[in-house]
Amino acid sequence: MDQALPELNNPPKTRRGARTVRKLLDAAQEEFGSKGFHEASVAGITSAAGTAQGTFYIYFASKEELFRTLVFDLGRRLRDFLTENVDETTDRLTAEAQGMEAFIRFVRLYPDLYRIVLEAQFVDPEAFRLYFQDFGAAYRARCEAAATRGEIRVQDADAESWALMGISLFLGLRYGIWEAERDPGPVVASVMDMIANGLKPRPGEGGTA
Template structure:
């Protein structure tokens, strides 16, 4: 970014450019999106663009970071008040699905980043996994997550579940209000509980061991 906004008006202009870019990149793809199209959609002069961004790529990278901040905040706020880890997982998944329902461009933009800006792509996933793994490790210390689980590997795997379920029931079925249908969310929660839930030995095994 060339310079940070120094006024409320500048912050609004920059936000308008990011919002316009979200739609233009999603509709046209990175190659066909242009600064002219973005500024036209934002309702600002083309020269104004360069007060906030050095180039189209600079704007794209910032858009990836902006979407990342917003989706992480939505998930974190939703799960913060949960009484246990499984409830937190369910709330976090619901928030992610709701965010992608409101911002379906997230999928196309992140996929474009694989070719346009791999560093932005890696940064996006790494930031999500970092906080996710920390939460799992904390729950593990409190006995809510199975002790043999690697929080980092689990975070990547669970993130993959969320991304593909969201693609299927949010991106492909735009009639899902606020995310995915409840029965789908129930199945996701069931899978998550089966994957990370703390295990107790079956009664038969305990009896055989004389305990």
């Protein structure tokens, strides 16, 4: 209820309207997340939100528009979550580890949201692409700044940032959804060791740790 609303074509002008939109978005998150886009229905969403279908169409032109709004809403919430849980004033590799663990925790807290973003690839490929391009651009900028400060070395910051995003996304699937009971700490530590130090054996070390 207290969360800011995403941008809408016809934003609510009253507090009551804002509450209604938030209820619709929360109900949509539950419905899309549990049933998937195709099985979800506007009738199911308005029923769960306790609003009339006519009210729904004041704010959203269609189920598709609601879905797209949710995808961008999730992007904002994930960014806020990471801002709260990652200390960007520390060095990049420490922040990277914090971000990786925070992302796994975010997926555990909001598995519905995670599924909705991934399903966007099929429901709304444009929204999906924009979502990851926005994230990727911010990520790349942080990597480039850290390289300038000498905290990390990068060749192609764009490709490397993209690879790091792929790691988090896939760790989120496995350790956020499939094995949500596991302590993510050792997993993150091991993957971060690979990212920070690379896979080449170091002098005086055996191949296995």
